Amino acid sequence: MNDSLNLRALASPENLRMLGAPIFIILVLSMMVLPLPPFALDLFFTFNISMAVMVMLVAMYTKKPLDFSVFPTVLLVTTLLRLALNVASTRIVLLEGHTGPDAAGKVIEAFGYFLVGGNTAIGLVVFGILVLINFVVITKGAGRIAEVSARFTLDAMPGKQMAIDADLNAGLIDEEQAKQRRKEVSQQSDFFGAMDGASKFVRGDAIAGILILLINIIGGLFVGTMQHQMEVGQAVETYTLLTIGDGLVAQIPALIISVAAGLVVSRVGDEGDVGGLVINQVFSNPQVMTLTGGIIGVLGLIPGMPNLVFILIAGAFFFLAWHRRQIIERDSEQAAEAGAAAAPQATPAEAQEASWNDVQPVDVLGLEVGYRLIPLVDKGQDGELLRRIRGLRKKFAQDVGFLPASVHIRDNLELKPNAYRIALKGVEIGGGEAWPGQYLAINPGRVSGPLQGRETRDPAFDLPAYWIDAAQREQAHALGYTVVDASTVIATHLNHLVLSHAAELLGRQETQQLIDHIAKESPKLIEDLVPGQLSLSVVQRVLQHLLDEGVNIRDMRSIIEVLAEHAPRTQDPVELTARVRETLGRAIVQSLFPGNGEVQVIALEPTLERILTQAMSAGGDGGAIEPGLADAMLRQTAEAAQRMEDMGMPPVLLVPPQLRWLLSRFLRRSVPSLKVVANTEVPESRTIRVTTMVGGAAT
Structure with a gap:
């Protein structure tokens, strides 16, 4: 019995395929x-x-x-x-x-x-x-x-x-x-x-x-x-x-x-296959075949040449050219008829009274494209950019913690044919040009040679780049360039702007939807907090402060618990944000310094720290800082941040908790890459090493 089962298993199609090669x-x-x-x-x-x-x-x-x-x-x-x-x-x-x-x-x-x-x-x-x-x-x-x-x-x-x-x-x-x-x-x-x-x-x-x-x-x-x-x-x-x-x-x-x-x-x-590519690329131009037939025909008229053979070959080329020209004309007529059938019939518009329907709300996120970019966003042509934008919103929701508004896409004939414009609440926040059918070769800083193409800059990160043809794609890869197509260029730029404006995308409606989503799992926690202890606007402001400084809000359970704990004592969004940041400190530090290694930071020289603390106590904001001191601090902080970036490390300024909010607002516009972290936000398990002192010498 066992022998028959073994023979049957050995004779199975899968085993026979495995034994076939040996x-x-x-x-x-x-x-x-x-x-x-x-x-x-x-x-x-x-x-x-x-x-x-x-x-x-x-x-x-x-x-x-x-x-x-x-x-x-x-x-x-x-x-x-x-x-x-x-x-x-x-x-x-x-x-x-x-x-x-x-x-x-x-x-x-x-x-x-x-x-x-x-x-x-x-x-x-x-x-x-x-x-x-x-x-x-x-x-x-x-x-x-x-x-x-x-x-x-x-x-x-x-x-x-x-x-x-x-x-x-x-x-x-x-x-x-x-x-x-x-x-x-x-x-x-x-x-x-x-x-x-x-x-x-x-x-x-x-x-x-x-x-x-x-x-x-x-x-x-x-x-x-x-x-x-x-x-x-x-x-x-x-x-x-x-x-x-x-x-x-x-x-x-x-x-x-x-x-x-x-x-x-x-x-x-x-x-496609080799045969189809040869026919499509070699025999697709009727003008080429006509000239070839003419040259062969002239050679066939020379005395002593095999005239019949040359004339027959020339006639074959003339026939192929005529046949190809007929196909091109027929395709053009069919395309024109299809376009005419699809065009809406123009009907005289009757004068109507104005109504509230004429008031169109401003789109939260808008993308306008020139007419040459329309195929990238056309549903009928399965536009590649549409699929990428859907993936972008999904990725944003997974990484940041809330679902942003849909991107409203429309064409704009006032733009250049290859131009696009990205708007937030009706205001342009970015734009650029993209060339369908070509690729953007971006120089990440260590390429081994230049390229032949249209010189430009990457719209998302302002890196030097070239628009190149598809034939140069492999060469660009070999030289060390990062090569992306036109739809990826626009999607990456849009993604960069959406991430940098995440706080503005979190409105009242998005905040309410986020709270409703958390309430499905923890209804009692939400019921006690909103609107019992905090208003929706205060919660929104706390979340916006976190997003403004690049802190994701995926851990909403911890955020809600901290707000519920401190809401009886304060309603100040800034104070509540500081308490939330302390609770999220492990995640904040982990995002800046992955792993369990030491935390290399910039710190304030003790004298400067004391002056700023006194200014906070006296004036309550940055207006009390002496202008000369403020300029020197901005310059030294920018230099220290640049040194950290040159060493391949994130620029992080470590300060006392009472100064964190002031310095974050003060330095954000001049040194946008700098992250300001409070001492209380660093976990006790992480070792801190000060690499540079602002207001003093490097250590």
């Missing part, structure tokens, strides 16, 4: 040591030719190299199969060659006698030409392409990884998509590296074919004359033709496999 390799290796009858040789030679043809067709219909990632392994297996067949056929040629031309099977006989007419010299020439074409032209070129592609792909990996991280941080892709794209980048490098090495198989196979040919001719001459007492001329003719047939039946599949390798590594783009 069995095939063992079978191929056994051909080198076990004698095969002529019929088996015919069968395996025919299988070898059919496999080569199938591999070439798969390569032609592959849309991108990674769709045929197993090709290097296929190249190794087919090369091993050819060599095994060469060994098996050599054995039978030397053993039975004296019996006649079909001693090694009908396939070798056909290639040795019929394809080259039974002529030894012609057979040697044809074999030599095939080897040269395979070895010198196709294999060498494909190997060089694979080598260069592997090098450029490896050099471009950092730029591609940065582009993936940028899309992930902007919410354009999720973690699973980012993982898949990183895997594809790694697979591309591995594939071209494997193809570079696999091309050596074909090169070695060509050299082995030449050596096997010479060995077989010399061995056949020795066997025929010494063992079978054949005449020298008869032995040379018999064994040479059989050897040539054996060589041709191996070299023709090798040539086909080499062509397949060249097709795979020389692909650019993934829009």
Whole structure:
């Protein structure tokens, strides 16, 4: 019973597929040591030719190299199969060659006698030409392409990884998509590296074919004359033709496999198969075909030329040009008819009384685009930017803690064709230009060379950049640029502005929705706080203060608990914000200094700290700070923050809690990257190291 179950499990389709490759390799290796009858040789030679043809067709219909990632392994297996067949056929040629031309099977006989007419010299020439074409032209070129592609792909990996991280941080892709794209980048490098090495198989196979040919001719001459007492001329003719047939039946599949390798590594783009790309790109312009037909026709009129052949070819080009022009005109007419049918019929508008419906509310978030950017936001054309904006809002909600208002998108003919404008509550907060069909190559600060393109600056982070064509994309990656398309440029800019204006996006309605969402899990906590102890406006102001300084509000349970604890003693949003920040201190410090390492900060010199504390006690705000002191403090803080950024660390100013709110407002406009943190917000488990003193010397 158990034996029958084991046999049934072994015979399952999945196990048979797993055993297929090892069995095939063992079978191929056994051909080198076990004698095969002529019929088996015919069968395996025919299988070898059919496999080569199938591999070439798969390569032609592959849309991108990674769709045929197993090709290097296929190249190794087919090369091993050819060599095994060469060994098996050599054995039978030397053993039975004296019996006649079909001693090694009908396939070798056909290639040795019929394809080259039974002529030894012609057979040697044809074999030599095939080897040269395979070895010198196709294999060498494909190997060089694979080598260069592997090098450029490896050099471009950092730029591609940065582009993936940028899309992930902007919410354009999720973690699973980012993982898949990183895997594809790694697979591309591995594939071209494997193809570079696999091309050596074909090169070695060509050299082995030449050596096997010479060995077989010399061995056949020795066997025929010494063992079978054949005449020298008869032995040379018999064994040479059989050897040539054996060589041709191996070299023709090798040539086909080499062509397949060249097709795979020389692909650019993934829009379609090779045949479709050639037809679309070579025979798509009727003007080119008309000029080609004219040139061939003129050559056909020259006396002594084969006039009929040239005129026939010229006529074929003229016909193709005419046919292509008819297709283009028909497509244009259909597009015009579709546009006319879709256009709304203009009807005279009747004069109507004004109503409250004429009062349109201002959009919280608006995106206006020029007419060339309309396809990016057109639902009918599955605009890429629409999908990215949806992902952006989802990413914002996950990272910041509330759902922002929807982005209202519309076209604006007053803008430049490639321009866009981002508005918050009707006021423009950002804009730029994007070029559909092109890519923005952004210089992150460590590129190895310039690019040929339209020089510009990244609208989101003001980094130097170039707008480049798609053909320069791989070159830009290899030079270290971060390359993104037009929709990603706009989405990243929008995401940056939304994050920097998060406090303004949190209105009364969003605050109420957030509280209602928390109330589903903790109804009693919310009921006791709002509106019993705090008004909705106070809660909103506390949350806005947190967002203003880059603190997310995802931990609403902790925020609500702190507000409920201190609400009986104070209703001041600033004081409540300070209490909330102390509770969220671990998360605030963790976001600035990941891990458990030391916290490297900027600090105030004790004398300056005492002066500011006295000014706070006297005036209550920054107006009591002497102007000269304020200017010196701004300058020194900006210099210290720049030094921290140059060292790759976040600029953080550590101050007493009573000064944190004053200095945060005072320094925010002049040093926007600086984060002001109170002593009480740093967890006791973290070690503090002061790197720079404002108002004193560096430590």
